[in-house]
Amino acid sequence: MALTDEAIGRIKGMIVSGEIGPGDRLPNEADLGERLGLSRNSLREAVKALAVIRVLDVRRGDGTYVTSLAPDLLLESLSFVVDFHRDDTVLEFLQVRRILEPAATAMAARRMGHAEVAVLRDLARGPADASVDGLVAADLEFHRQIAAGSGNAVLCSLIDGLSGPTTRARIWRGRTQQGANRRTREQHLAIVDAIANRQPDLARSWAAVHVAGVEEWLRRAL
Incomplete structure (x- = not known):
């Protein structure tokens, strides 16, 4: 869980810093894991968690995107x-x-x-x-x-x-x-x-x- 929490924090940091913003597509899993120094498993779990709270939108066959981040969402x-x-x-x-x-x-x-x-x-x-x-x-x-x-x-x-x-x-x-x-x-x-x-x-x-x-x-x- 600690590694997943770290992965969530890293992705959150990318969004807060403006490195990625609403509507942007995340780098593929391998590239993102290498950039953040995270294993694929912890990264995958972090993406699932952030998708549940509507921060990320996982589109099968297309990739993972940052949502609009609208308050109601x-x-x-x-x-x-x-x-x-x-x-x-x-x-x-x-x-x-x-x-x-x-x-x-x-x-x-x-x-x-x-x-x-x-x-x-x-x-x-x-x-x-x-x-x-x-x-x-x-x-x-x-x-x-x-x-x-x-x-x-x-x-x-x-x-x-x-x-x-x-x-x-x-x-x-x-x-x-x-x-x-x-x-x-x-x-x-x-x-x-x-x-x-x-x-x-x-x-x-x-x-x-x-x-x-x-x-x-x-x-x-x-």
């Missing part, structure tokens, strides 16, 4: 980790959301256009059928649109990856807490108004209140 591995969460860690995911989402909402208030805000307002009002599952789906999309509106791809990918584990808690709250869906709608609309009026501090505050409300309810429920 590299952060896909986060969803793999998130999928193994336990119910007792949902609060921790909500705590991270409470840190990230207010910042994203404030950024969105500085840059979202009228058309984007209109879409956000429709989502805030919720679907016509008003079922809990429909409301939660609209809720997830509402938060995703705000994260995208921040203009920060890394932040957007992180928030999107963290949303999954809290979905069940949102549905549970909607079905068991009286007035939860009404409060969610009111808070969503308050967030939209703050974004539409270019009030980042107010948008940040409403987002913090909104996420903290779910977190506090779940803390009591557990």
